Amino acid sequence: MSTQIWIYFFVILTFGLYIGIAVWARAGSTKDFYVASGGVHPVTNGMAIAADWMSAASFISMAGLVAFMGYGGSVFLMGWTGGFVLLATLLAPYLRKFGRYTVPDFFRTRYYSRVATAVAVLCLLIASLTYIIGQMTGVGVAFSRFLQVSNTVGILIGMIVVFFYAVWGGMKGITYTQVAQYLVMIIAYTIPAIFIAFQITGNPIPQLGLWSGYEETSAFLLEKLDSVVKGLGFNEYTTYFRLSKTNMFFYTLSLMIGTAGLPHVIMRFFTVAKVKDARLSAGWALLFIAVLYTTCPAVASMARLNLHATVNKATLQDNGDFFAPGNSLVYEDRPQWMKNWEITGLLSWEDKNNDGRIQYYNAGTSNQSILDKAAAAGWEGNELTVNRDIIVLANPEIAKLPGWVIGLVAAGGLAAALSTAAGLLLAISSAISHDLIKGMIKPDMSEKGELMAGRIAMALSVLFAAYLGLNPPDFAAGTVAIAFGLAASSLFPALMMGIFSKTMNKEGAIAGMLAGIGFTMIYVFAHKGFFFIPGTEFLGLFGGKPNFIFGIEPNAIGAVGAIINFAAAFIVKNMTQKVPDDIAEMVENIRYPKGSGEARGH
């Protein structure tokens, strides 16, 4: 079978599986989602959280970013796993004891105020919408390769599919469908990694292959990679910082506390049976996520090496000469995967020196000896442009793996992107129709009206996200990082103070959230445009220099926003009325696990 047929085969097979499980689970149980998952075992719940959590950013985009950022990409690896330690110790058990269904429910009760709830819903909406933009970027990449169309057409098709997927809805929230999605994703991610690790290091375990020797050469994989990228004028793989130590510190912190502040993950901890299960679920979730996250560095480094090996033969030799004539790949002889990705527009070649060969190096390097060598060899600039988001999907093709592996990866990528995008759309629609319109503006709205409002909200969000996905503020994982920053600067501090401070009042929480997210949005929008709309950047107001606060990039500023949130909250709290006694007592009560009872609505 050809690769393309394998892709269709696996995509249809896996989606049939999800739908089948959804139908079966529905028929088997008339209880609704909340009650049903109340009895879910921590291991199963952990797997469902992992499926919810791993989106297009983790599956499609992250390894590509690490491949090109090297050590600097560690911010994603540490940032998107370390947050679970915060969840397990600081939030999950207490939110479970608190016993509400959703994050706005928590705000309504703990901060005894409609304004506080409205502000929390607003923060939730801003973070989730940004998150979806990142997902749409990933959906576009997956669909463009899958259907062999341009990236723009890929996003438009993806938009329609995501909308119907979310409206149909039942898929999400059914724990067993998510278990199936997790398994598909993890198999699709690890199988090619195992093949590739074995192929180029002789060790089939990617996590160990990363530290093994490279092919026929006498070097270790990472040593070889360092020497190859340095030889071509790129930054050293294992040591190059993402901007600076300060920036990496805040980037990692922002992703970690954002993890603990994102409503669609927090929600899963409300519904386990016991407080101790809430803690344990976080552990299992991280274990399942870590299967992908520890495979990622191996995928990243091996994909980067394979890419260089494809376009320059010297990569495969000890002390090979990259600039020797004949080592650069002849364009006409390029492998099929390059042709496939050229159609999408995400990979392109421009023959600057008209020699019919592909020269791939960093022409902007400050290393003069490399520039001299390139000039002597007749190179006139870098000729190959590779979008970082294609690395994971292209990886099995680059390594010349069989067609069925490529089909499997396509199915995994689509599952990751679609499930998270649909889940976020559902969260947005329920926040708007249930918490905002029904809860505050029009309490007498009928159930039908609520459903309608939810669908309109979904349609508008997906249009907005697709529009910005066409012109994304960053690669998929970068955009998602911004979403985490927004959650980190608004929801996490308010949740944490709601649990750990008996004296935090509504005025403090509101002031904190507004200050935190306000600061973060201004900083991000100054760099990336007002609500990410291209051309509306306003860096000029701040002197025109990017990263003007301690050299921190906008993707990492959420951690600073969180600090501002805490500070503003405590200042305002001390100037305003004391928290009511019954609320203080309630906070006291959530500290002790016994007697958590069932999760309640409001």
Add this chain to the structure above:
Amino acid sequence: MDKERMEEYWKRNLKIIGYILVVWFLVSYVAGILIVDWLNNIQIAGAKLGFWFAQQGSIIVFIALIFIYCKIVNNLDREFDVLEE
């Protein structure tokens, strides 16, 4: 449970969380970022130690931390008779 016991339970719980978060901070922010260049001087079979912490070691420690936390705090709950069985 009387007020004093409750306060003691909460204090001990906070202390456990404190220890866990110290380790969490050490393996990621300290070993993986702040002193990474210094740790990179230590190489085991071609692997730079700082790079290892940043891309693999920290994640493994995070998993262990959560399970260890569950174990310790369950014991604490049992001791103070607040564990749900």
